[in-house]
Amino acid sequence: MKESRRADRRIQIEAAALAVLVEKGYAGTSMLEVAKRAKASNETLYRWYGEKNGLFAAIVKRNASAGLDQLQKALVDDGPLDEKLARFGASLLKGALSDSAIELNRAAMADPSGKLGASIAKHGRNTVVPMLTSLLKAQRSFGAFTDASDAAEAFIFLLIGDRQARRAIGQLPEPDMATCQTHARIATNRFLSLFGAKSPVPA
CATH class of the missing domain: 1.10.10.60 (Homeodomain-like)
Known part of the structure:
Protein backbone atom coordinates (compact mmCIF):
# COMPACT_ATOMS: atom_id res chain seq x y z
CA MET A 1 0.00 0.00 0.00
CA GLU A 51 -3.99 -3.14 20.41
CA LYS A 52 -6.79 -0.81 21.49
CA ASN A 53 -4.67 1.44 23.67
CA GLY A 54 -2.19 1.80 20.82
CA LEU A 55 -5.00 2.86 18.49
CA PHE A 56 -6.16 5.64 20.82
CA ALA A 57 -2.57 6.62 21.60
CA ALA A 58 -2.14 7.24 17.86
CA ILE A 59 -5.12 9.61 17.92
CA VAL A 60 -3.68 11.47 20.92
CA LYS A 61 -0.32 11.78 19.13
CA ARG A 62 -2.02 13.11 16.01
CA ASN A 63 -3.79 15.80 18.08
CA ALA A 64 -0.50 16.86 19.69
CA SER A 65 1.67 16.52 16.58
CA ALA A 66 1.41 20.09 15.28
CA GLY A 67 2.37 21.57 18.64
CA LEU A 68 5.23 19.10 19.05
CA ASP A 69 6.49 19.89 15.55
CA GLN A 70 6.59 23.59 16.46
CA LEU A 71 8.51 22.77 19.66
CA GLN A 72 11.02 20.65 17.76
CA LYS A 73 11.62 23.54 15.36
CA ALA A 74 11.90 25.99 18.25
CA LEU A 75 14.61 23.91 19.90
CA VAL A 76 16.91 24.37 16.89
CA ASP A 77 15.71 27.80 15.75
CA ASP A 78 17.58 30.98 16.70
CA GLY A 79 14.46 33.16 16.48
CA PRO A 80 12.98 35.18 19.37
CA LEU A 81 11.37 33.24 22.19
CA ASP A 82 8.12 35.20 21.92
CA GLU A 83 7.63 34.10 18.31
CA LYS A 84 8.45 30.49 19.16
CA LEU A 85 5.97 30.41 22.04
CA ALA A 86 3.21 32.06 20.01
CA ARG A 87 3.57 29.56 17.12
CA PHE A 88 3.81 26.58 19.45
CA GLY A 89 0.89 27.78 21.56
CA ALA A 90 -1.44 28.22 18.60
CA SER A 91 -0.68 24.74 17.25
CA LEU A 92 -1.00 23.08 20.65
CA LEU A 93 -4.26 24.85 21.44
CA LYS A 94 -5.79 23.86 18.09
CA GLY A 95 -5.06 20.20 18.82
CA ALA A 96 -6.05 20.31 22.50
CA LEU A 97 -9.43 21.89 21.73
CA SER A 98 -10.25 19.83 18.65
CA ASP A 99 -13.41 17.73 18.64
CA SER A 100 -11.38 14.52 18.70
CA ALA A 101 -9.32 15.64 21.72
CA ILE A 102 -12.47 16.62 23.61
CA GLU A 103 -14.16 13.30 22.86
CA LEU A 104 -11.07 11.47 24.09
CA ASN A 105 -11.08 13.47 27.32
CA ARG A 106 -14.79 12.86 27.88
CA ALA A 107 -14.29 9.13 27.39
CA ALA A 108 -11.24 9.12 29.68
CA MET A 109 -13.22 10.73 32.49
CA ALA A 110 -15.82 7.96 32.19
CA ASP A 111 -13.25 5.14 31.99
CA PRO A 112 -12.82 3.53 35.43
CA SER A 113 -9.72 1.62 34.32
CA GLY A 114 -7.77 4.86 33.84
CA LYS A 115 -6.03 3.40 30.78
CA LEU A 116 -7.25 5.98 28.31
CA GLY A 117 -6.43 8.84 30.67
CA ALA A 118 -2.94 7.45 31.18
CA SER A 119 -2.42 7.30 27.43
CA ILE A 120 -3.64 10.88 26.98
CA ALA A 121 -1.25 12.07 29.70
CA LYS A 122 1.72 10.07 28.36
CA HIS A 123 1.45 11.22 24.75
CA GLY A 124 0.08 14.69 25.54
CA ARG A 125 1.12 16.79 28.53
CA ASN A 126 3.87 14.41 29.70
CA THR A 127 5.54 14.75 26.30
CA VAL A 128 4.87 18.44 25.71
CA VAL A 129 5.95 19.85 29.09
CA PRO A 130 9.48 18.32 29.10
CA MET A 131 10.08 19.62 25.56
CA LEU A 132 8.86 23.09 26.51
CA THR A 133 11.05 22.93 29.63
CA SER A 134 14.06 22.16 27.43
CA LEU A 135 13.25 25.15 25.23
CA LEU A 136 13.05 27.49 28.23
CA LYS A 137 16.27 26.12 29.72
CA ALA A 138 18.01 26.89 26.42
CA GLN A 139 17.02 30.58 26.73
CA ARG A 140 19.90 31.46 29.02
CA SER A 141 19.40 35.21 28.72
CA PHE A 142 15.66 35.04 29.34
CA GLY A 143 13.46 35.10 32.33
CA ALA A 144 13.06 35.60 36.02
CA PHE A 145 12.29 31.95 36.72
CA THR A 146 14.44 29.58 38.72
CA ASP A 147 12.66 26.40 37.60
CA ALA A 148 12.09 25.97 33.86
CA SER A 149 9.66 23.12 34.50
CA ASP A 150 7.45 25.36 36.65
CA ALA A 151 7.65 28.05 33.97
CA ALA A 152 6.58 25.54 31.31
CA GLU A 153 3.59 24.50 33.42
CA ALA A 154 2.68 28.17 33.86
CA PHE A 155 2.69 28.74 30.11
CA ILE A 156 0.42 25.73 29.50
CA PHE A 157 -1.98 27.00 32.17
CA LEU A 158 -2.04 30.50 30.68
CA LEU A 159 -2.60 29.03 27.21
CA ILE A 160 -5.32 26.46 27.92
CA GLY A 161 -6.80 27.46 31.28
CA ASP A 162 -10.29 26.00 31.62
CA ARG A 163 -10.96 25.92 27.87
CA GLN A 164 -10.82 22.12 27.63
CA ALA A 165 -13.32 21.79 30.48
CA ARG A 166 -15.64 24.34 28.90
CA ARG A 167 -15.38 22.55 25.56
CA ALA A 168 -16.16 19.23 27.27
CA ILE A 169 -19.41 20.56 28.75
CA GLY A 170 -20.47 22.18 25.49
CA GLN A 171 -19.87 25.79 26.51
CA LEU A 172 -17.26 26.59 23.86
CA PRO A 173 -17.22 25.80 20.13
CA GLU A 174 -14.18 24.28 18.45
CA PRO A 175 -11.90 27.27 17.70
CA ASP A 176 -10.44 27.99 14.29
CA MET A 177 -6.71 28.62 13.87
CA ALA A 178 -7.10 32.40 13.87
CA THR A 179 -8.77 32.23 17.30
CA CYS A 180 -6.04 29.92 18.59
CA GLN A 181 -3.37 32.31 17.31
CA THR A 182 -5.01 35.19 19.16
CA HIS A 183 -5.22 33.21 22.42
CA ALA A 184 -1.62 32.06 22.01
CA ARG A 185 -0.36 35.63 21.56
CA ILE A 186 -2.25 36.74 24.68
CA ALA A 187 -0.87 33.80 26.68
CA THR A 188 2.64 34.52 25.41
CA ASN A 189 2.45 38.19 26.40
CA ARG A 190 1.19 37.30 29.88
CA PHE A 191 3.89 34.67 30.30
CA LEU A 192 6.66 37.03 29.20
CA SER A 193 5.29 39.74 31.49
CA LEU A 194 5.22 37.38 34.46
CA PHE A 195 8.77 36.20 33.88
CA GLY A 196 10.34 39.54 33.08
CA ALA A 197 10.72 39.50 29.29
CA LYS A 198 10.46 42.76 27.35
CA SER A 199 9.31 41.67 23.87
CA PRO A 200 5.50 41.43 23.61
CA VAL A 201 3.81 39.76 20.66
CA PRO A 202 1.12 41.91 18.97
CA ALA A 203 -2.30 40.52 19.91
Whole structure:
Protein backbone atom coordinates (compact mmCIF):
# COMPACT_ATOMS: atom_id res chain seq x y z
CA MET A 1 0.00 0.00 0.00
CA LYS A 2 1.35 3.45 -0.95
CA GLU A 3 2.23 5.73 1.97
CA SER A 4 -0.41 8.32 1.01
CA ARG A 5 -3.08 5.62 0.86
CA ARG A 6 -1.93 4.21 4.20
CA ALA A 7 -2.14 7.67 5.77
CA ASP A 8 -5.68 8.13 4.43
CA ARG A 9 -6.72 4.74 5.80
CA ARG A 10 -5.28 5.57 9.20
CA ILE A 11 -7.36 8.76 9.30
CA GLN A 12 -10.48 6.78 8.34
CA ILE A 13 -9.79 4.09 10.95
CA GLU A 14 -9.10 6.63 13.70
CA ALA A 15 -12.29 8.54 12.83
CA ALA A 16 -14.21 5.28 13.10
CA ALA A 17 -12.55 4.55 16.45
CA LEU A 18 -13.65 7.93 17.79
CA ALA A 19 -17.22 7.33 16.60
CA VAL A 20 -17.35 3.97 18.41
CA LEU A 21 -15.74 5.54 21.49
CA VAL A 22 -18.44 8.23 21.66
CA GLU A 23 -21.18 5.61 21.39
CA LYS A 24 -19.80 2.87 23.64
CA GLY A 25 -17.11 4.37 25.85
CA TYR A 26 -13.56 3.09 26.14
CA ALA A 27 -14.43 -0.19 27.86
CA GLY A 28 -17.12 -0.97 25.29
CA THR A 29 -14.94 -0.19 22.28
CA SER A 30 -13.34 -3.23 20.64
CA MET A 31 -10.86 -3.49 17.79
CA LEU A 32 -13.34 -5.72 15.98
CA GLU A 33 -16.08 -3.09 16.16
CA VAL A 34 -13.70 -0.41 14.93
CA ALA A 35 -12.58 -2.64 12.07
CA LYS A 36 -16.19 -3.23 11.03
CA ARG A 37 -17.02 0.48 11.24
CA ALA A 38 -13.94 1.41 9.18
CA LYS A 39 -14.44 -1.47 6.73
CA ALA A 40 -10.94 -2.69 7.53
CA SER A 41 -9.64 -6.06 8.60
CA ASN A 42 -9.06 -6.78 12.26
CA GLU A 43 -5.60 -8.00 11.29
CA THR A 44 -4.75 -4.60 9.78
CA LEU A 45 -5.71 -2.80 12.97
CA TYR A 46 -3.58 -5.07 15.13
CA ARG A 47 -0.66 -4.83 12.69
CA TRP A 48 -0.76 -1.03 12.58
CA TYR A 49 -1.68 -0.21 16.17
CA GLY A 50 -0.87 -3.27 18.25
CA GLU A 51 -3.99 -3.14 20.41
CA LYS A 52 -6.79 -0.81 21.49
CA ASN A 53 -4.67 1.44 23.67
CA GLY A 54 -2.19 1.80 20.82
CA LEU A 55 -5.00 2.86 18.49
CA PHE A 56 -6.16 5.64 20.82
CA ALA A 57 -2.57 6.62 21.60
CA ALA A 58 -2.14 7.24 17.86
CA ILE A 59 -5.12 9.61 17.92
CA VAL A 60 -3.68 11.47 20.92
CA LYS A 61 -0.32 11.78 19.13
CA ARG A 62 -2.02 13.11 16.01
CA ASN A 63 -3.79 15.80 18.08
CA ALA A 64 -0.50 16.86 19.69
CA SER A 65 1.67 16.52 16.58
CA ALA A 66 1.41 20.09 15.28
CA GLY A 67 2.37 21.57 18.64
CA LEU A 68 5.23 19.10 19.05
CA ASP A 69 6.49 19.89 15.55
CA GLN A 70 6.59 23.59 16.46
CA LEU A 71 8.51 22.77 19.66
CA GLN A 72 11.02 20.65 17.76
CA LYS A 73 11.62 23.54 15.36
CA ALA A 74 11.90 25.99 18.25
CA LEU A 75 14.61 23.91 19.90
CA VAL A 76 16.91 24.37 16.89
CA ASP A 77 15.71 27.80 15.75
CA ASP A 78 17.58 30.98 16.70
CA GLY A 79 14.46 33.16 16.48
CA PRO A 80 12.98 35.18 19.37
CA LEU A 81 11.37 33.24 22.19
CA ASP A 82 8.12 35.20 21.92
CA GLU A 83 7.63 34.10 18.31
CA LYS A 84 8.45 30.49 19.16
CA LEU A 85 5.97 30.41 22.04
CA ALA A 86 3.21 32.06 20.01
CA ARG A 87 3.57 29.56 17.12
CA PHE A 88 3.81 26.58 19.45
CA GLY A 89 0.89 27.78 21.56
CA ALA A 90 -1.44 28.22 18.60
CA SER A 91 -0.68 24.74 17.25
CA LEU A 92 -1.00 23.08 20.65
CA LEU A 93 -4.26 24.85 21.44
CA LYS A 94 -5.79 23.86 18.09
CA GLY A 95 -5.06 20.20 18.82
CA ALA A 96 -6.05 20.31 22.50
CA LEU A 97 -9.43 21.89 21.73
CA SER A 98 -10.25 19.83 18.65
CA ASP A 99 -13.41 17.73 18.64
CA SER A 100 -11.38 14.52 18.70
CA ALA A 101 -9.32 15.64 21.72
CA ILE A 102 -12.47 16.62 23.61
CA GLU A 103 -14.16 13.30 22.86
CA LEU A 104 -11.07 11.47 24.09
CA ASN A 105 -11.08 13.47 27.32
CA ARG A 106 -14.79 12.86 27.88
CA ALA A 107 -14.29 9.13 27.39
CA ALA A 108 -11.24 9.12 29.68
CA MET A 109 -13.22 10.73 32.49
CA ALA A 110 -15.82 7.96 32.19
CA ASP A 111 -13.25 5.14 31.99
CA PRO A 112 -12.82 3.53 35.43
CA SER A 113 -9.72 1.62 34.32
CA GLY A 114 -7.77 4.86 33.84
CA LYS A 115 -6.03 3.40 30.78
CA LEU A 116 -7.25 5.98 28.31
CA GLY A 117 -6.43 8.84 30.67
CA ALA A 118 -2.94 7.45 31.18
CA SER A 119 -2.42 7.30 27.43
CA ILE A 120 -3.64 10.88 26.98
CA ALA A 121 -1.25 12.07 29.70
CA LYS A 122 1.72 10.07 28.36
CA HIS A 123 1.45 11.22 24.75
CA GLY A 124 0.08 14.69 25.54
CA ARG A 125 1.12 16.79 28.53
CA ASN A 126 3.87 14.41 29.70
CA THR A 127 5.54 14.75 26.30
CA VAL A 128 4.87 18.44 25.71
CA VAL A 129 5.95 19.85 29.09
CA PRO A 130 9.48 18.32 29.10
CA MET A 131 10.08 19.62 25.56
CA LEU A 132 8.86 23.09 26.51
CA THR A 133 11.05 22.93 29.63
CA SER A 134 14.06 22.16 27.43
CA LEU A 135 13.25 25.15 25.23
CA LEU A 136 13.05 27.49 28.23
CA LYS A 137 16.27 26.12 29.72
CA ALA A 138 18.01 26.89 26.42
CA GLN A 139 17.02 30.58 26.73
CA ARG A 140 19.90 31.46 29.02
CA SER A 141 19.40 35.21 28.72
CA PHE A 142 15.66 35.04 29.34
CA GLY A 143 13.46 35.10 32.33
CA ALA A 144 13.06 35.60 36.02
CA PHE A 145 12.29 31.95 36.72
CA THR A 146 14.44 29.58 38.72
CA ASP A 147 12.66 26.40 37.60
CA ALA A 148 12.09 25.97 33.86
CA SER A 149 9.66 23.12 34.50
CA ASP A 150 7.45 25.36 36.65
CA ALA A 151 7.65 28.05 33.97
CA ALA A 152 6.58 25.54 31.31
CA GLU A 153 3.59 24.50 33.42
CA ALA A 154 2.68 28.17 33.86
CA PHE A 155 2.69 28.74 30.11
CA ILE A 156 0.42 25.73 29.50
CA PHE A 157 -1.98 27.00 32.17
CA LEU A 158 -2.04 30.50 30.68
CA LEU A 159 -2.60 29.03 27.21
CA ILE A 160 -5.32 26.46 27.92
CA GLY A 161 -6.80 27.46 31.28
CA ASP A 162 -10.29 26.00 31.62
CA ARG A 163 -10.96 25.92 27.87
CA GLN A 164 -10.82 22.12 27.63
CA ALA A 165 -13.32 21.79 30.48
CA ARG A 166 -15.64 24.34 28.90
CA ARG A 167 -15.38 22.55 25.56
CA ALA A 168 -16.16 19.23 27.27
CA ILE A 169 -19.41 20.56 28.75
CA GLY A 170 -20.47 22.18 25.49
CA GLN A 171 -19.87 25.79 26.51
CA LEU A 172 -17.26 26.59 23.86
CA PRO A 173 -17.22 25.80 20.13
CA GLU A 174 -14.18 24.28 18.45
CA PRO A 175 -11.90 27.27 17.70
CA ASP A 176 -10.44 27.99 14.29
CA MET A 177 -6.71 28.62 13.87
CA ALA A 178 -7.10 32.40 13.87
CA THR A 179 -8.77 32.23 17.30
CA CYS A 180 -6.04 29.92 18.59
CA GLN A 181 -3.37 32.31 17.31
CA THR A 182 -5.01 35.19 19.16
CA HIS A 183 -5.22 33.21 22.42
CA ALA A 184 -1.62 32.06 22.01
CA ARG A 185 -0.36 35.63 21.56
CA ILE A 186 -2.25 36.74 24.68
CA ALA A 187 -0.87 33.80 26.68
CA THR A 188 2.64 34.52 25.41
CA ASN A 189 2.45 38.19 26.40
CA ARG A 190 1.19 37.30 29.88
CA PHE A 191 3.89 34.67 30.30
CA LEU A 192 6.66 37.03 29.20
CA SER A 193 5.29 39.74 31.49
CA LEU A 194 5.22 37.38 34.46
CA PHE A 195 8.77 36.20 33.88
CA GLY A 196 10.34 39.54 33.08
CA ALA A 197 10.72 39.50 29.29
CA LYS A 198 10.46 42.76 27.35
CA SER A 199 9.31 41.67 23.87
CA PRO A 200 5.50 41.43 23.61
CA VAL A 201 3.81 39.76 20.66
CA PRO A 202 1.12 41.91 18.97
CA ALA A 203 -2.30 40.52 19.91
